[in-house]
Amino acid sequence: MLLEGKTVLVTGASAGIGRAVAIGCAQHGADVALNFARDVDGAQAAVAEIEKLGRRALAIQGDVADPETATDFVAQAADKLGRVDVFVNNAGICPFHAFLDMPVETFERTMRVNLHGAYFMVQAAANQMVKQGDGGAIIAMSSISALVGGEYQTHYTPTKAGLHSLMQSVAIALGKHGIRCNSLFPGTILTDINKDDLADAEKRRYMEGRVPLGRLGQPEDLVGPTVFLASDLARYVTGASLLVDGGAYVNLQ
Numbered sequence: 001m002l003l004e005g006k007t008v009l010v011t012g013a014s015a016g017i018g019r020a021v022a023i024g025c026a027q028h029g030a031d032v033a034l035n036f037a038r039d040v041d042g043a044q045a046a047v048a049e050i051e052k053l054g055r056r057a058l059a060i061q062g063d064v065a066d067p068e069t070a071t072d073f074v075a076q077a078a079d080k081l082g083r084v085d086v087f088v089n090n091a092g093i094c095p096f097h098a099f100l101d102m103p104v105e106t107f108e109r110t111m112r113v114n115l116h117g118a119y120f121m122v123q124a125a126a127n128q129m130v131k132q133g134d135g136g137a138i139i140a141m142s143s144i145s146a147l148v149g150g151e152y153q154t155h156y157t158p159t160k161a162g163l164h165s166l167m168q169s170v171a172i173a174l175g176k177h178g179i180r181c182n183s184l185f186p187g188t189i190l191t192d193i194n195k196d197d198l199a200d201a202e203k204r205r206y207m208e209g210r211v212p213l214g215r216l217g218q219p220e221d222l223v224g225p226t227v228f229l230a231s232d233l234a235r236y237v238t239g240a241s242l243l244v245d246g247g248a249y250v251n252l253q
């Protein structure tokens with residue numbers, strides 16, 4: 001069990017990638033604390049699945065855009081599960097919208113959830129790890145969108161590039177504490193975040209056609225890469241990023 005004895009915190013874990021990663025970490029031996037914003041049933045169902053695996057789990061509600069959610073989440077997780085070994089910053093939104101008439105509130109909300117929220121969460125988790133004194137691992141769910149643009153994602157792609165940049169800087173700031181910080185770059189993964197966008201059959205076929213491995217991703221495709229970066233197998237990996245995109249990024253023509 002690669003994560004035996006470790007406590008993992010995951011934000012945005014009531015659905016999609018966060019939920020799959022939370023359950024996947026438990027399958028590899030971890031106890032897990034889950035943050036979520038609205039979906040109480042989804043969060044409770046994930047907790048139940050983790051408990052069925054014989055691991056401890058805890059769901060704590062809070063909007064990551066509020067800096068107090070970060071200190072509350074980390075404090076409650078440390079109090080109830082004992083410590084924080086791994087922090088996965090996953091919560092994110094992508095309300096697709098054109099650039100020229102982007103509503104100010106859509107732009108600001110996307111920044112606050114995806115980037116500001118990550119900053120305060122990572123800071124709170126890192127402070128707890130420093131207090132514990134024996135290192136840790138921080139993983140940001142960035143995106144292939146940190147490297148490439150999207151016509152209806154002009155507010156979103158900068159948050160993903162920003163997340164990757166944050167991991168690079170905190171890898172330096174936290175290296176002396178033995179805390180490793182890395183980014184995952186998922187490609188297109190089938191979740192609620194893109195359900196409407198991919199409801200257009202022609203667009204979905206086009207997106208599938210861009211993937212050398214021949215399919216769009218599933219949330220569970222992120223489990224292995226997350227567990228690897230969280231585990232001691234990655235003990236000399238920090239400031240790095242890993243594409244999990246079926247090869248889409250390199251497929252120019």
Ligand SMILES: NC(=O)C1=CN([C@@H]2O[C@H](COP(=O)(O)OP(=O)(O)OC[C@H]3O[C@@H](n4cnc5c(N)ncnc54)[C@H](OP(=O)(O)O)[C@@H]3O)[C@@H](O)[C@H]2O)C=CC1
Binds near residue numbers: 091186187
């Ligand atoms: N799907 C994809 O193709 C890709 C996704 N990503 C990234 O992966 C991450 C997860 O996305 P994905 O699983 O697809 O999305 P989903 O929409 O399926 O899940 C999003 C999760 O984030 C939670 N969440 C949303 N807003 C907040 C908030 N303000 N505070 C706390 N939790 C919140 C949701 O909880 P609730 O419903 O309870 O509010 C939900 O659990 C995102 O950061 C996304 O940018 C990166 C690359 C590709």
Ligand SMILES: C[C@H](O)[C@@H]1OC(=O)[C@H](O)[C@@H]1O
Binds near residue numbers: 094142193
């Ligand atoms: C939500 C999109 O389908 C998804 O989000 C990302 O970060 C990927 O680049 C895809 O565009």
